[in-house]
Amino acid sequence: MTSIVCKDLCKTFQQGDETIIGLDNVSITIERGDFVCLSGPSGSGKTTLLNAMGGLDTPDSGEITIGDVRIDELGKGPLADMRLHNIGFVFQAYNLIPVLTARENVEFVMQVGGMSAAERSKRSFKILKEVGLEGMEDRRPAHLSGGQQQRVAVARAIVSQPTLVLADEPTANLDTVTSSQLMDLLVELNQHHNITFVIATHDIRVMKYAKRLIKMEDGKIISDEAQSQSPIPLGEG
């Protein structure tokens, strides 16, 4: 099943008198269960494409379809519902809600989605265990390391069982070991839950985890290649 189709996406930004091209006729198809890395230098359009695919930003022209839904045609409310139920986000700066504990951060999205308290609790404990945070459920973000916070963010992104997870530089603030552990975790989740991952990064170490590597420059896709993933160290994450 096709997970996401972008067709002729264009996006420009105005910076003073200068027009900056964010996306320049970008077309891409990503299958369900894929593990894609978008790479390229700063300003190449990785984040812009990610935001457009996640419905966080609207393209100036072009089409974006997730499953059977044209998200570029959705209004604010349906788009929010789409993100809530079908798309998970992992951000560079973790972006957890500081006043909520790890478990509450994970549960929050489910509560907004209308899930029962019992089910929320069951799922949050399970997913936090899965990302290696058992026993840390009641810690607030300030009492977790960067890697642990990013694991909570990953748990939050996948707990609602979305079809697509978009991650923007998820390892940018992490050290090498923690980055590696996080990427192992993402690959494991991709394989076990059949979740599609699209990761924007300019970290070569992250790129080696991708099944498919798309390189971007000046808002255009300059290469799109399938590659073999690095060996997955299951159980060591």
Add this chain to the structure above:
Amino acid sequence: MSTSLNIGIRMAWRNLWRHKRRTWLTIGAMIFSNLLLVFLISLQFGSYRMMIDNTLKTYTGHLQVQHKEYNDNPKIRNSFQDIVPLADKVRKQLGSAGITAWVAARGVAFAMTSSEQRSYGLQIIGVEPQYEVNVSTLPGLVNKGRYFTDFNAEEIVIGSVLARNLRVDIGDELTLLGSGRDGSFAAGVVIVTGIFDSGNADVDRSMAQLPLGYFQSLFSMGGQGHNIVINAEDLTLVSALQNEVSSILGEREELSLLDWNRLQPGLQQAIQADMASAWFMYIILIVLVAFSVLNTQLMSVLERTREFGIMMALGLKPARLGTLVFTETFIMSSLGLAIGAALGTALAWYLSIVGFTYPGMEEMAGKFNLPDRIYPTLSLLSIFLGPGIVFLCSLLASLYPALRLFFLQPVSAMRAV
């Protein structure tokens, strides 16, 4: 907080305490204004009650039985028969019913009053000496001579200004000339037995009291009079008393029973005018508090723009985020309401027992034969009216910061520092 509690409420509660000092300052402003409002409104209600009581006890009374045309057309002919027996009947039947009330009959006429040197027009009130002291403060204001005691004595009590104008003193004679009820010529000579000083120059200049028996004889009233004044024990008991007196009056269709509101419409208007000016001040206070809330919540929303952007990215709709801001304000306002209303109630309750006075009040009240302390009146209205409005205005003030969230774009919001 309980884990079963809605995460949104938990989040709102914790968000409030991210900036403890700012939150406490805002809640403190609410507490202060609510305390002040409860105290001032209770004091205001208490002072109105005192003002009504004092005004009515001076002369008018809580209720009056009159000829049905007398209130609109207070002429000597609009009198009714057997006023003294009727007053006795009302007094006895109220007593039998176990109702504490004070009843006195009066006649009212106008006459020219002359001393040896001067003449002045004057309102003459015929009163039952034995009972008048219970329905009017005027007998207690006699500060020279004495109040008359004989129902038929040819004696008069006049005001200090009139005494000075007529140049008379205790024991001097005054000649009264007027028209009787039947149109006949009314003339008599009375001896000044008392001079009162009510503090109201108009009253002291233009009103005098005679014993009702002599009044009826002088003005050819027969057994007639103009009003039976009835005072209740407390203002709150007036309507029950009114019902009882109505049933006593029975089928005497020529009579009407008027309450103080009909007798002194100006009193209610004065209270309403005072209330309006007081509320002007209260509204300023409430608006200041509302702006304080607006400031706090706007700051709070602005510095959490990034956080709101993240929540929107996760799939929260602006309405949900607005609800969060609204919930925070609700919690803050509830704390302000509860603590402020409790402190205000405690203060007003304490003063409702010991009374409230200010320098000079005792001296002034003693002069006018009035209570020397104001007692705040606590009621659900005085406790919750002011704080309730502060609460609602605070919630309204949070609408603007909440509505701003509807214009937030997730991507630009997440870029906010």
